[in-house]
Amino acid sequence: MRFTIESSSHGVREQLFDLGDIPGVLWTPEGAAAARPLIVLGHGGGRHKKDPDIEALARRLTAECGYAVVAVDVPGHGDRPVDEEFNRIAAENQARAEAGEDLARLIADFQAFVARRTVPEWRSVVDAVQQVAHVGAGPVGYWGVSLGCGLGVPFVAAEPRVRAAVLGLGGALASAGDAARITCPVEFLLQWDDERVPRAAALALFDAFGSAEKSLHANPGKHAEVPAHELDSTLRFFTRHLGRHHPGRA
Amino acid sequence: MRFTIESSSHGVREQLFDLGDIPGVLWTPEGAAAARPLIVLGHGGGRHKKDPDIEALARRLTAECGYAVVAVDVPGHGDRPVDEEFNRIAAENQARAEAGEDLARLIADFQAFVARRTVPEWRSVVDAVQQVAHVGAGPVGYWGVSLGCGLGVPFVAAEPRVRAAVLGLGGALASAGDAARITCPVEFLLQWDDERVPRAAALALFDAFGSAEKSLHANPGKHAEVPAHELDSTLRFFTRHLGRHHPGRA
Numbered sequence: 001m002r003f004t005i006e007s008s009s010h011g012v013r014e015q016l017f018d019l020g021d022i023p024g025v026l027w028t029p030e031g032a033a034a035a036r037p038l039i040v041l042g043h044g045g046g047r048h049k050k051d052p053d054i055e056a057l058a059r060r061l062t063a064e065c066g067y068a069v070v071a072v073d074v075p076g077h078g079d080r081p082v083d084e085e086f087n088r089i090a091a092e093n094q095a096r097a098e099a100g101e102d103l104a105r106l107i108a109d110f111q112a113f114v115a116r117r118t119v120p121e122w123r124s125v126v127d128a129v130q131q132v133a134h135v136g137a138g139p140v141g142y143w144g145v146s147l148g149c150g151l152g153v154p155f156v157a158a159e160p161r162v163r164a165a166v167l168g169l170g171g172a173l174a175s176a177g178d179a180a181r182i183t184c185p186v187e188f189l190l191q192w193d194d195e196r197v198p199r200a201a202a203l204a205l206f207d208a209f210g211s212a213e214k215s216l217h218a219n220p221g222k223h224a225e226v227p228a229h230e231l232d233s234t235l236r237f238f239t240r241h242l243g244r245h246h247p248g249r250a
Numbered sequence: 251m252r253f254t255i256e257s258s259s260h261g262v263r264e265q266l267f268d269l270g271d272i273p274g275v276l277w278t279p280e281g282a283a284a285a286r287p288l289i290v291l292g293h294g295g296g297r298h299k300k301d302p303d304i305e306a307l308a309r310r311l312t313a314e315c316g317y318a319v320v321a322v323d324v325p326g327h328g329d330r331p332v333d334e335e336f337n338r339i340a341a342e343n344q345a346r347a348e349a350g351e352d353l354a355r356l357i358a359d360f361q362a363f364v365a366r367r368t369v370p371e372w373r374s375v376v377d378a379v380q381q382v383a384h385v386g387a388g389p390v391g392y393w394g395v396s397l398g399c400g401l402g403v404p405f406v407a408a409e410p411r412v413r414a415a416v417l418g419l420g421g422a423l424a425s426a427g428d429a430a431r432i433t434c435p436v437e438f439l440l441q442w443d444d445e446r447v448p449r450a451a452a453l454a455l456f457d458a459f460g461s462a463e464k465s466l467h468a469n470p471g472k473h474a475e476v477p478a479h480e481l482d483s484t485l486r487f488f489t490r491h492l493g494r495h496h497p498g499r500a
Binding site: 233236 | 440442453456457462463464465466467468469470477479482483486490
């Protein structure tokens with residue numbers, strides 16, 4: 001793990017890094033020294049590790065909860081090199097969708113394909129980041145919606161260190177089998193008028209989670225219109241399950 | 251409006267009252283003088299105005315948010331006199347359910363029948379309570395689940411003073427028409443394994459609310475197993491929409 005560029009603002013330290021060929025970013029409270037909870041953020045399709053929504057969430061989790069937060073570029077996104085295989089599959093999918101194939105099915109298959117790479121990558125990222133002294137081996141949380149849900153469900157299912165997950169804007173088609181293996185508390189975001197995820201598929205994914213404690217939060221609006229108060233709810237959800245790292249404890 | 255018994259504990263003043271033949275209870279912060287938000291609580295079937303769950307919620311809304319809170323007995327409940335017509339209909343419904351009629355339909359019809367009395371009663375309670383100096387004419391909120399939802403939906407639809415409502419554990423059969431006329435923000439509680447309200451009927455009721463801002467909170471468990479963290483969410487919901495009355499402002 002190689003740290004490259006570092007900066008600090010508003011009490012939050014931001015460190016860009018490369019782990020092998022995976023570019024990532026780590027946010028921690030300025031002056032952090034001891035172990036603390038770590039939140040892994042999974043970005044959306046076509047976005048990247050420093051997408052404004054990702055960065056805003058990361059900065060709140062760091063500043064308000066004292067957590068460490070990490071995000072990496074999904075293959076084919078952000079600072080990752082062009083991936084010929086991904087591009088070929090994406091082009092094929094576009095042609096198949098235009099030819100009338102079921103878009104939800106195509107997206108689900110593509111996400112499952114990408115997850116075969118991201119699940120081991122993200123696990124290695126947790127391994128590496130928890131070796132950093134100001135992160136340490138605290139409990140892990142996961143947050144991801146849309147593509148971040150499609151990739152997050154298999155990651156959370158595979159990674160016992162994850163103790164709480166916020167997921168959403170995804171359907172059962174991609175990952176009902178993995179969802180059934182998830183047992184940690186889940187907060188699941190559903191947009192009632194989602195133009196990309198059929199409501200029944202999203203309800204079926206919520207239904208599929210094996211967790212004894214899971215909450216569905218549904219709000220009116222399209223895929224990208226999750227209301228701001230859900231961000232507050234996300235912070236409270238993680239605080240409830242992972243605790244808060246008090247700044248006074250460094 | 252005639253106040254009868256008064257007591258105080260843990261910073262909360264509790265006043266029992268009668269408004270005509272309606273027995274009620276008013277909770278306010280000790281020492282309250284100025285106008286503040288008022289929350290109307292609707293109790294569940296077979297319960298009453300001082301049911302432990304109702305009183306616990308009332309005391310938190312009073313102590314933590316500075317609100318005034320009022321609850322009255324639904325006809326045929328608590329300290330209301332025995333109502334021969336209600337008893338007759340209840341006995342008839344029991345016989346019809348045992349004869350195989352649809353229970354959800356019977357409950358819906360009964361709640362609509364009761365609501366024809368409670369809607370004007372509750373509106374007169376708001377009129378009277380807002381005349382009390384330490385309540386005043388602030389914004390009004392409503393909270394009610396189960397029977398409190400069946401009666402609450404037509405009340406909130408009829409009462410423009412209600413600016414925010416927490417409803418739940420109810421289905422569309424009773425009140426989809428009234429729900430469509432509700433435009434204030436709604437937080438709607440659904441129990442995923444509700445043995446009394448079919449999931450599809452509850453989702454249909456959420457869908458029916460006319461409100462631009464509405465949130466569905468669904469959790470695993472049976473009708474009576476709403477998790478404790480939803481109580482915290484209720485307080486935050488009312489605070490977001492009605493504000494908090496700071497104790498310093500009396």
